[in-house]
Amino acid sequence: KxxxxxxxxxxxxxxxxxVTLSCSPISGHRSVSWYQQTPGQGLQFLFEYxxxxxxxxxxxxxxFSGRQFSNSRSEMNVSTLELxxxxxxxxxxxxxxxxxxxxxxxxxxxxxVL
Amino acid sequence: xxxxxxxxxxxSIQEGENLTVYCNSSxxxxxxxxxxxxxxxxxxxxxxxxxxxxxxxxKRLTFQFGDAxxxxxxxxxxxQTxxxxxxxxxxxxxxxxxxxxxxxxxxxxxxx
Numbered sequence: 001k002x003x004x005x006x007x008x009x010x011x012x013x014x015x016x017x018x019v020t021l022s023c024s025p026i027s028g029h030r031s032v033s034w035y036q037q038t039p040g041q042g043l044q045f046l047f048e049y050x051x052x053x054x055x056x057x058x059x060x061x062x063x064f065s066g067r068q069f070s071n072s073r074s075e076m077n078v079s080t081l082e083l084x085x086x087x088x089x090x091x092x093x094x095x096x097x098x099x100x101x102x103x104x105x106x107x108x109x110x111x112x113v114l
Numbered sequence: 115x116x117x118x119x120x121x122x123x124x125x126s127i128q129e130g131e132n133l134t135v136y137c138n139s140s141x142x143x144x145x146x147x148x149x150x151x152x153x154x155x156x157x158x159x160x161x162x163x164x165x166x167x168x169x170x171x172x173k174r175l176t177f178q179f180g181d182a183x184x185x186x187x188x189x190x191x192x193x194q195t196x197x198x199x200x201x202x203x204x205x206x207x208x209x210x211x212x213x214x215x216x217x218x219x220x221x222x223x224x225x226x
Contacts, residue, residue, distance in 0.1 A: 004156070031210075031211065031212050032212070033212030033213065033214075035216075041218075042202075042216055042217070042218035042219060043157070043202065043204075043214075043216035044216075045213055045214060045215070048210060048212035048213050050210075050212075055210055055212070055213075056210060056212070056213040058213075090156050090157075092156070092212065094211045094212055096211070101211045102159050102162075102211075103159065103211060103212060103214070104159075105155075105156025105157050105158070106156050107154065107155050107156050108155075108156055
């Protein structure tokens with residue numbers, strides 16, 4: 001069974017640019033969550049989608065946005081990149097989107113902003 | 115907002131030693147999860163504890179949930195180099211499985 005797939009794995013951007021990251025959840029999973037991981041702040045919740053609807057949103061500026069498609073694949077977008085956006089962006093999928101159950105994480109997309 | 119404090123932040127030990135890492139909060143956890151993250155990979159769930167006083171074992175790993183559900187510990191017996199990684203605790207602030215608050219983790223290095 002294929003795991004959570006994130007693309008691209010690595011990317012370098014410059015300040016002011018925008019970036020789109022993609023996540024394909026495990027087949028049959030309908031919940032997708034996004035996290036930002038930095039050495040200073042650790043893992044921080046960005047947003048969660050279930051059946052194409054955003055269910056929860058973390059405390060990030062509006063430059064961070066996401067969406068989920070009917071096949072459960074998800075994308076997140078960061079506009080007007082800042083140096084502080086350099087991080088590992090992790091996607092996680094869950095089967096039901098309820099309040100229990102295991103989350104499965106992808107290997108992440110490592111973004112460097114110069 | 116619930117904050118999770120993990121200690122120690124870093125731990126370097128020799129293979130065969132025992133160790134314990136901690137996760138504490140000022141608020142009561144509804145449940146607590148422990149993850150391990152290896153370099154270049156995403157976190158992998160090790161265990162979920164739900165009941166105060168609960169103890170769960172996973173081979174050489176023992177997880178304990180405090181009676182008041184405000185703290186948890188992870189004990190590793192006879193550590194191996196394969197145990198090296200970042201150990202994270204996480205809780206759900208409420209409502210859905212995908213919305214987790216993570217501690218900053220304990221970075222464990224087990225040397226041969």
